[in-house]
Every structure is written in C-alpha cells, then in structure tokens.
Amino acid sequence: MTNISINLDNNVLFISGYINFDNLEKVLHECIKKTSKFTYIKINLKNLYKPNSSVLIFMINYIRHTMRHKQVVKFMDIPELLSELSKVYNLKSIISR
Numbered sequence: 001m002t003n004i005s006i007n008l009d010n011n012v013l014f015i016s017g018y019i020n021f022d023n024l025e026k027v028l029h030e031c032i033k034k035t036s037k038f039t040y041i042k043i044n045l046k047n048l049y050k051p052n053s054s055v056l057i058f059m060i061n062y063i064r065h066t067m068r069h070k071q072v073v074k075f076m077d078i079p080e081l082l083s084e085l086s087k088v089y090n091l092k093s094i095i096s097r
Contacts, residue, residue, distance in 0.1 A: 046077035
C-alpha cells in the first residue's frame with residue numbers, strides 16, 4: 001500500500017500515512033485482517049497525514065464490520081480535523097463511542 005503503514009503493537013493498531021479514496025478499500029481490508037481475532041480493537045489515528053472525509057468513510061465502514069462480527073472498536077488520538085468533520089456530518093457520536 002502506497003504511503004500507508006498499518007502496525008499492530010500491544011493490541012493497538014497504528015495507522016500512519018495518507019488514507020485516500022484510492023487506497024481506502026485496501027487499508028480497510030488490511031486492518032480487518034490484522035484484527036480479526038480480537039473482540040476489542042483499538043485503532044490509533046495520530047499519525048495520519050492530511051486526514052479527510054475518506055478517513056471518516058474508513059472509520060464508518062470499520063465500525064460496520066465490527067458490529068457485524070460482534071467486535072468493539074475504539075478509535076484513539078483522532079485528529080482534530082476529523083473530529084470537526086464528524087460534527088459537520090453528524091457522526092461524532094458514532095466515531096467516538
């Protein structure tokens with residue numbers, strides 16, 4: 001995956017780099033693959049480059065996946081821009097649960 005790294009450390013998934021519409025599905029698939037054995041998943045978003053609405057789409061799709069598979073996800077260190085975008089799109093309560 002170009003411009004993105006996904007690492008699992010101490011049961012926390014760290015996503016670094018740039019998520020965009022071109023790599024969104026690959027990032028989602030890779031994250032699901034790395035966390036499939038967990039029931040509680042933490043995803044750290046601190047090192048995202050230029051977070052935008054494609055990251056929100058990733059988050060929503062990941063939440064949907066975890067709900068279908070009876071998992072729980074907690075997003076950590078959500079960049080301020082994503083928090084603001086989530087308010088605009090009325091998604092704040094969904095992504096920060």
